Amino acid sequence: MSENVALSRRKMIKGAGALALGAAAGLAPISKATAARGKAPRWAFIVDLRRCTGCRTCTVACKAEMNTPLGAFRAAVYDQVVGTFPKTEKHFLPRLCNHCEGNKEDGIPPCIKDCPEYPKDRRQFITPEGKKIRYRGGATYKRPDGMVLYENELCTGCGKCIKACPYGARSWDKLLISGKDSTKNGIAKCTFCQHRVDNGVVPSCVNMCPQKARIFGDLNDPNSQVSKLVKEFGLLENRDKNTLLPKENTVPMLFYIDPRGALMKMANARKKFEKEEAWVDQIT
Amino acid sequence: MKRDISRRDLIKLGAASAAVMATGKVGGSSALAGTVDLAAGGKDFSPQTGAERKMIPSACWSCVTRDSMIGFVEDGRLVKLEGNPNSIRGRGKICSKGASGINQLYDPDRILYPMKRVGKRGEGKWKRISWDEALTDLAARLKKLRDEGHPEKFMFHYGRMKASSSKIIKSVFLANYGTKTIGNHTSICEGAKWTAQELTWGKHYDNWDFDNTKFVLNFGSGVLEAHTNHIPTCQRLGDAMVDRGVKMYTFDVRLSNTAAKSTEWLPVKPGTDGAIALAMCNVIMQAGLYDKEFFKFIRATKDPNASTAAKVAALKSHLAQYTPEWAEKVSTVPAAKIKSLALEFAKTKPACVISYRGAVAHYHGADTERAVQMLAAITGNIDNPGGRCRAVGAKWKYPKGPKKKPKAKALKIAQGFPGTIAYPTHGANHQVLKMIKDGRAGRPEVYMWYCYTPVYANGECQENIDILKDESLIPFTVCVNAYYDESAALADMILPNPSYLEWWDYEDMVSPTQVPEYYIRQPLVKPLGESRDFKDVVCDLANRMGFPLGFNSAEEFVKMSCEKTPAVKAAGGFEYMKKHGVYHDPKAKPKYYGYKKAVKPDALKKDGVIFDKATGVYWNWHKSKAKSEAEAKEKGYTKTKNAYKGYIGQEIGGKVYAGFKPDKVNKSGYFEVYSELLEMKKFPALPSYVPIPEHKKMSANDLILTTYKVPVHIHSRSANCKWLTEIYHDNPAMINTRTAKRLGIKDGDKIKVKSEAGEITTTANVTEAVVPGVVAISHHVGHWEYGRYASGKKSPLAAGDDSDFKLKWWTKKGVHPNWIIPNKPDPISGQQRWMDTVVKVRKA
């Protein structure tokens, strides 16, 4: 079991279950190439819009994995009809936390920057090889492998991170009481299924996607599928076209393979992907 | 009562309670056994201790695809469902509906005990009864009918009942009871497609070989979002399109997700897909792009022995009337597009033409499917790698029950009104209630339905309610269900079935790889409450009526089947299947071109085998209803009842081939583009376009109502899944912007949609994603029962019932279109005509 973060015991157990699944059922585990280097992985999430059919298996897989209450979504899909009949198009855009790297200057994503409970403690990230990397923890924080996480025990329920995220990727968890203020709710967001990833299996939505439209892996591993796709589609060079709200300078680690220009078309139509929008997965 | 209890009260109450309890029999059996062990008490009760996840392979049942899956069980509680990675069909995947199955298992509105109605039918007053009471009552009613010589007055009507469920309930229990008054739901699904395939290549189902195809033409299938073999096919199609650049063109009334992901969406007027397919056939024949080799196996003329040249000439001549220009006028799809697609389809080998309800749920829908089959056949894309293949599924052997079965009888109410449907090979069950009301074909005394909701799933909901409610028409109604739906509300007795996550089955759904996969469904948890698998219940009923079936539970049946089925037995039988869930022979080769196999001469020499000159069919008359060889020969293969059951092979050019073996009708072993059977019933023998009569009489402002499915719901049975209903709970009517403008309707307006069957009030979704002249309404929501999430009833009882329900943020529940869709059949197949109702739409 990873010592990388103070997981709740419940989640650790679920993670162990996921591990058992990976081993017994022969699921493709995340590449272990990083183990050879003692470097933290650099997780990236790619959504292949060529493959996404808007089926919502990811949305439901996430609800099932995380017990997300009604009204909140850590993973959602947006539909958008564009164009004029008969040249009408419909596009699907799966959404989740961008797990931003943060801007070039300080490397801190906006949600973490605004958290009053960050930075707090000092922590160690242990690489698969056993090398220790120090980093700062808090109610919300970023691990050396790039995961932007939160810890309800340290959360005061102030909601600043929700406001700070330009994508609206964070929301209140109305069934969760914040760890430090029992009058407030805690927050919910995508964790890249850290409890699974730390145990060597891909996030639940990635595992469940029938079309393999969601790909997760380590950019530090040149043989990983994400590395190959990043290279093939020039995703790192073309962040302005392949990520959401590039002007916000948050440097997302969530990329879209988008040969039909769906991001642009959706943005032009109606969807702004901004925090004012409630994240509600709706088929219209 | 007063607010507080005092200590004095406590003592008094305690003493009084003691007196009550002292009799020792007031309170029923206690739930707990043993005594409190102080050594064990007062310790850490943390819920975290020892929680381990068990993985149990099983199979989904949300839709008919029935994917293999794995359930994760923690503390005896199912916590998650995922695909089974070892399945060659699903390759470790399930869909959103499958993943939500857990919502069904633990639906707080589940029925956990047998219930009996009190008061009038449909009044909503119920009393719990024990299983013994329920089955004593039911067995007495059924036994009486049987003893009186009228077992057919017990009608059993199912929605989904496949593989071992079908075998246990239908082939063993009902057969031994003696009723053939059995209804299904195929006519409200895809009956026209099935009948058409039976008329052409014999079997009802097809597999689309996306792994090997290079081009896909799609007539009205939502293959990427809601197909009958969804997960296995959709992922392979996705791979084909993205990894290999395979193009797909989709004809649909609506920009479905499938249409949206296609190379191009070709909007089409409802009910005109057949015109396009015929025009394409015409283009291909004229261009000489047909597959000469396959023509050998095609019957295209009255004369089965016609030469390929004669067949080609006959088709060319018949198709000449269907020019692309004509098809453009009929369908609105540009003639140039029809032409270019026809040529591309014919030139790209292999190519796959697919079709589903969009194409067939119409008047003459079966003919549309025949035209599509012709398109595949003339280009040689039949049963070949990359084409449209005959389905391959597991072939289980199973215990068949008592050897001596009574001669079963049937009320003729499941095939539509006499003389109105040519070949209702899968029934016209949306007309069952109408026929019961009519009464001329008799009425059941006991009407039982299983995994079916006659009220909601068919058209004309109000009529369904009125008939089902009428105790003078149907004296006794029994519903087998885990949930209280619109039909359960009209039952006299409810038998609580478990959810599919709590029962046994062996499974056999079609494999996309043409290699059969054997798999099972096993309980992930024990059935909740007193719910009891209906398959176990029929064993009990049979025992009570004095004809034991030879097994006492579904588990025993599945176990026996595992041992009887050679491939499964060799793999390790029941124990192997429980552990792995799935089995396929790793050395098996995909099955293609079965029709080309030569029939061994020995098979033709067996007793009873005769040659039918008129068709070129070798058949064994013993297996038909003919009484003598002379009679069989005189009537001939085509006209002898059940002759198809004796089919051996087809003679073509002096050789006898396995051919396209018939399944439900006396077709020859040819791929019958020319259908003598239809000709006998006064329908065109070659696939033809017959316009929808009602559409010819439409006035300028009339629209055509069509229905559709969304990716996150099953037809009628998933609205109790909160994760799905949260995503899709409202179904505003899609109307094209131009049409809406003409009618003075704006997006979000309340509108009234009126047909000959009734009127609904719904909301307009003014959009560019549907063809003009159409109103498209999905058919999953608009429930008025089926639990708190489906019915939208914020009743005082349900309100605040639980923490998550309080967060239910939506208030809409949609409007069911079936209220206004008449229950009318396609005259060839009996298919319910979902997609061609003429309506008037106006602002409310």
Place this chain on the structure above:
Amino acid sequence: MGNTEKAQRMAVARQRSNIYGLLASVYRQEVTADLLHQVKDPQFLGVLSDLGLQLASDFFQKPEEELLSDLAVEYARLFLGPGKHVSPHESVQHQKGDGQGGLLWGESTAEVKRFIESTGLSYNSEYTGLPDHISVELEFMQQLTLREEQAWREEDEDGALDCLRTERKFIEEHLIRWVPFFCDKVTREAELPFYREMAALTKNFIEFEREEVEGYAGDLK
């Protein structure tokens, strides 16, 4: 602790056990003829009346068979369905922040089951209900208090206090978190006075218990 006090506590444990037993039988199944006879007993009605329970006497004037049938229909309407009903299961009613609220066999069901089994009790194999049905939770308390009484009788003070600790824990972690809330709904929805008043009594009793058990267990650490 003096002998008088011990005797008193033993008596209280016995009374509480009886009440839990009675209430468990109210929710366990439809009212039986035996229970109806007992409830109709003037002495019992008198006690209830002292408590302010308004069991309209005319209600009991109906012929017994009709009365039992009415009560069975009401029981189904309130606790079984089909259709709308007030689910008598903790996992459906429990206001817990785990997102699993509102489903049968939730995490709290597993917790209740484990709690009960950790005391050495087990579920009867004939029992067909769910582990967190209200009648089971009440029966569990009946058993615990019975065991406490036995401990007092055997002058096993530590054992008795052990029981009290367990009782307190179960009330705090389970009963008090959902039963009053559940009873309110039953009170609101009941059409017959029997269930309306029994639900009110249940609620008051559980709330009384929560306060009192603190007192009984006051000397516990």
